[in-house]
Amino acid sequence: MDNVDNVDTMITMLTPTTSTSAIRTDRANTANTTITVRKAHKIRLHPTAEQEAYLRRACGTRRFIFNWGLAEWQRHYQAGEQPSALALKKLFNGLRGVEFPWTYDVTKCVVEGAFDDLGKAFANFFAKRAGYPQFKKKGRSQESFYLSNDKFTVGDQWVQVPVLGDFIVKQREAQGETVTKRAQLKRRLGKINLAEKLRFTVKTDKTSKILGATIRCEAGWWFLSVQVEVQIAQTPVEGPPIGIDLGFMRLATLSDDTRFENQKPLRHLLAQVRFLNQQLARRQKGSKNREKTKRKLSRLHFRIRCLREDLLHKIAHTITERYSFIGLETLNVRGMFQNRQHALSASDAAIGRLAHLIETKAQTHGTPVQRVGRFFPSTKRCHRCHHVREMAEDERTYVCFNPACGWVGDRDLNAALNILEEALRLSSLSA
Ligand SMILES: [Zn+2]
Numbered sequence: 065m066d067n068v069d070n071v072d073t074m075i076t077m078l079t080p081t082t083s084t085s086a087i088r089t090d091r092a093n094t095a096n097t098t099i100t101v102r103k104a105h106k107i108r109l110h111p112t113a114e115q116e117a118y119l120r121r122a123c124g125t126r127r128f129i130f131n132w133g134l135a136e137w138q139r140h141y142q143a144g145e146q147p148s149a150l151a152l153k154k155l156f157n158g159l160r161g162v163e164f165p166w167t168y169d170v171t172k173c174v175v176e177g178a179f180d181d182l183g184k185a186f187a188n189f190f191a192k193r194a195g196y197p198q199f200k201k202k203g204r205s206q207e208s209f210y211l212s213n214d215k216f217t218v219g220d221q222w223v224q225v226p227v228l229g230d231f232i233v234k235q236r237e238a239q240g241e242t243v244t245k246r247a248q249l250k251r252r253l254g255k256i257n258l259a260e261k262l263r264f265t266v267k268t269d270k271t272s273k274i275l276g277a278t279i280r281c282e283a284g285w286w287f288l289s290v291q292v293e294v295q296i297a298q299t300p301v302e303g304p305p306i307g308i309d310l311g312f313m314r315l316a317t318l319s320d321d322t323r324f325e326n327q328k329p330l331r332h333l334l335a336q337v338r339f340l341n342q343q344l345a346r347r348q349k350g351s352k353n354r355e356k357t358k359r360k361l362s363r364l365h366f367r368i369r370c371l372r373e374d375l376l377h378k379i380a381h382t383i384t385e386r387y388s389f390i391g392l393e394t395l396n397v398r399g400m401f402q403n404r405q406h407a408l409s410a411s412d413a414a415i416g417r418l419a420h421l422i423e424t425k426a427q428t429h430g431t432p433v434q435r436v437g438r439f440f441p442s443t444k445r446c447h448r449c450h451h452v453r454e455m456a457e458d459e460r461t462y463v464c465f466n467p468a469c470g471w472v473g474d475r476d477l478n479a480a481l482n483i484l485e486e487a488l489r490l491s492s493l494s495a
Pocket of ligand 1: 465
């Protein structure tokens with residue numbers, strides 16, 4: 065394999081990529097433009113036991129309302145009606161006082177959020193981006209609830225969660241405690257400790273605004289994820305154009321032969337996952353040790369998710385800081401979804417996520433990202449002579465069958481060079 069890689073690099077050096085200068089001159093026009101981008105900042109929460117009880121209750125209420133909405137949706141649909149999340153929310157709010165008074169224990173954002181999610185789940189289903197919405201199961205689905213921007217406040221070290229203080233005070237009173245200075249106590253108890261300061265917004269800062277937030281439990285830890293809209297000045301990048309091939313074996317291969325591996329950085333952690341899975345299989349069902357292993361496993365998965373996300377950010381950052389034009393394949397996420405009956409695998413998700421991060425980061429530099437259609441034969445075509453041949457899934461080396469050419473090299477590098485050429489062609493057509 066090493067030999068092939070060496071040949072590969074040499075040949076790339078001999079065949080320089082096309083028309084770099086044409087792109088560079090275009091770039092000057094986009095300087096000093098201000099754009100609005102959405103960012104999210106995820107902060108660890110340190111709730112007290114009383115506060116955690118509220119967070120759990122809010123997640124449970126959200127789960128209940130979502131499931132209620134889904135069941136009603138199905139019932140209305142079967143009765144020949146056309147259900148909508150908005151109509152169901154109205155129906156729910158009408159019944160709430162009599163049938164579900166306990167839902168008043170938590171903020172009404174939970175109701176709003178649950179029906180928003182239901183609407184989105186069906187919109188994704190109708191657009192064939194996702195399967196039919198499923199009922200949420202305790203412990204199995206991700207536990208979270210939404211806060212709308214006018215219902216919470218973020219300070220330096222805390223977030224004020226609506227109805228939280230009230231909830232705790234009522235609980236204390238129900239246990240026979242006499243509460244004095246109610247309002248003051250409610251305010252104090254309603255503030256949950258933040259592990260770090262919110263990065264983007266300052267109250268006096270007019271260039272950014274908070275859109276909303278989600279509180280979520282992952283691997284037994286609580287997080288606040290704040291969505292912010294910020295205005296930023298685009299900073300153009302000097303550099304050559306690049307084509308990117310995204311794949312399962314190697315996450316990204318660039319047309320200048322820069323390579324980003326997928327699993328390698330996480331290899332020893334993935335080995336630990338396998339070990340813990342084996343251990344879990346040996347543990348007795350319902351035993352304490354089994355619970356311990358389960359918790360270890362979920363924390364490990366969480367760590368892997370964080371590292372992967374971090375890795376993807378770094379790759380996207382490296383790419384967008386270095387090149388002034390990006391050619392990218394249009395990903396057939398829908399096709400991938402239909403192929404596998406279940407949810408996207410981690411590497412499927414990584415590919416889509418990386419493409420998304422590259423696009424958003426490129427936007428901050430005003431770097432054009434040109435998508436290449438998914439029927440373009442990037443893998444089958446020889447980038448040097450355009451001869452097309454069939455390629456098996458497991459063929460890692462491209463060998464050109466055209467006797468006049470005979471190029472031999474890395475499969476993904478060939479694809480990246482094809483993507484670059486096609487992307488430059490398409491962008492010159494639209495210019
Ligand atoms: Zn060829």
